[in-house]
Amino acid sequence: xxxxxxxxxxxxxxxxxxxxxxxxxxxxxxxxxxxxxxxxxxxxxxxxxxxxxxxxxxxxxxxxxxxxxxxxxxxxxxxxxxxxxxxxxxxxxxxxxxxxxxxxxxxxxxxxxxxxxxxxxxxxxxxxxxxxxxxxxxxxxxxxxxxxxxxxxxxxxxxxxxxxxxxxxxxxxxxxxxxxxxxxxxxxxxxxxxxxxxxxxxxxxxxxxxxxxxxxxxxxxxxxxxxxxxxxxxxxxxxxxxxxxxxxxxxxxxxxxxxxxxxxxxxxxxxxxxxxxxxxxxxxxxxxxxxxxxxxxxxxx
Numbered sequence: 001x002x003x004x005x006x007x008x009x010x011x012x013x014x015x016x017x018x019x020x021x022x023x024x025x026x027x028x029x030x031x032x033x034x035x036x037x038x039x040x041x042x043x044x045x046x047x048x049x050x051x052x053x054x055x056x057x058x059x060x061x062x063x064x065x066x067x068x069x070x071x072x073x074x075x076x077x078x079x080x081x082x083x084x085x086x087x088x089x090x091x092x093x094x095x096x097x098x099x100x101x102x103x104x105x106x107x108x109x110x111x112x113x114x115x116x117x118x119x120x121x122x123x124x125x126x127x128x129x130x131x132x133x134x135x136x137x138x139x140x141x142x143x144x145x146x147x148x149x150x151x152x153x154x155x156x157x158x159x160x161x162x163x164x165x166x167x168x169x170x171x172x173x174x175x176x177x178x179x180x181x182x183x184x185x186x187x188x189x190x191x192x193x194x195x196x197x198x199x200x201x202x203x204x205x206x207x208x209x210x211x212x213x214x215x216x217x218x219x220x221x222x223x224x225x226x227x228x229x230x231x232x233x234x235x236x237x238x239x240x241x242x243x244x245x246x247x248x249x250x251x252x253x254x255x256x257x258x259x260x261x262x263x264x265x266x267x268x269x270x271x272x273x274x275x276x277x278x279x280x281x282x283x284x285x286x287x288x289x290x291x292x293x294x295x296x297x298x299x300x301x
Contacts, residue, residue, distance in 0.1 A: 001152065001176065003287055005127050007031045007091040009119030014110070016102025019076060019189075019213070020063060020199075022206025025098035029118065032091035034125040037249060038084055040067065040074040044097040053081055055247040055270040061263040063199075065244060075100040078263065079189075082243035083111035085251070086180030087120065090127060106188035106212040108239055112181055126284045131292055132254035134279045138269045144259040145269040147252065151291045154255040157238045163192075165216060169234035175242065184242070186228050187235035190214035193222065241266060248273065250282065253292060 013028040032039070038053040051057050051069050060066035064076040080101050084092060086108065094101075104110040137146040156172040173179050191208070193215050199205040205213075214232065215222040229235055241258055244266040258266070273280075285291065 001288070002088040002122070003127055003285055005034055005090040005123040005125045006088050007033075007036075007121050007123060008089065008115060009121045012114045012118035014102075014114055016104050016110075017207040017212075018098065018100030019103035019106075019207045020205055021075075021098065021100045023098050023100065025096050025100060025102050027094065027096040027102060029114065030093040030095065031121065032093045034091065034123050036091040036093075038081065038089075038092050038094065038246075040077070041093060041095045042072055042074065042097075042099070043095050045072055048095075050093075052249075053077060053247060054249050055267065055274075058247065058267055061267045065247070065263050065267075067247075073099050076103065077101050078240050078243035079104070079108045080111050080243075081246045082180075082239050083108045083115060083185065085242050085246035086175065086185060087112065087115055087177050088127075088251070089115065089120065090250075091123070103189075103207060103212045106190075106214070107236070108185040112185045126286045128250045128282050129285055130248060130250060130252045130254070130280050131283050132252065132280050136269075136273055136276045136279050138265070138272050140265070142259075143261050143265045144257070145261050145266060146257045147254045147273070148257070149292065150253060150255040151293070153252050155238050155241055155258065156255065157234055157241060157258045158260065159234050159237050160260055161233070163216065164219060165221065166233050169231045171231060171234045171238060173238065180242070184235055184239050187232045187239055188212070188214050188228070189236055190216060190233055193217045237261075244270070253285075254280075 008031050011030045015026045039050045041048055041050045051067050057067040059068040065078045066073050066075040132147055132149045135148045153175045158170040160168045196205055210223050
């Protein structure tokens, strides 16, 4: 766990295609000062407007996490945001010349590679954390998200799809740089071929291909290389959750339990989180001795 704020060491640039727009986009990650947070800058627009990566800037969650303000948007930010959160990057400027973050290979792996190539700089300021004091839960139509007191950031996720390759999958991690890089960041987004054909028919998923999406038919994975993990599907859902929860603005010390959720329901939970201010407090933590005295609970999902 890192107790000082962090940013990238030097600018790093790369390009790719937006999974929904199909448009090429050039993206640069730049260092940012203490307490800056993550901000996206649209360099293709007049005056280069910016928007903070924060839950109250979210304008759409139907197909991806989209933030925006003053009439402009930045779409499909969840994998890059998960990369920042997974590697404890608190402050960064993200410049891009189109409205959608590139999908790369459908995972956070390429983003992590670029962040490591840039280097990481520890800054001379302590990190703030949301310290969970009592449970917050949201449940609706079989979906569930809850967060519970813990002395670390932990995610337990369960998914269920009526498909022979998936069915029910569960996975749990204590989120750290090493665990995120080894177990989560390479897990790719996935979709069923009928859904992808439907999206393409209506002008979405224009950049989607077997190079950046796990495509599943009625029985099999269509990608020649197969899966990277036997349970790659639930690992990717954890990746999405890390990205979605990073929009709280500062990291959580708590155990997040997620069951059959997605971007929209995760965002609904973030709203409830901020409505329950008595259930948490923000605290600067300088070292391990200042961590809360409680340990993660073993909770049934």
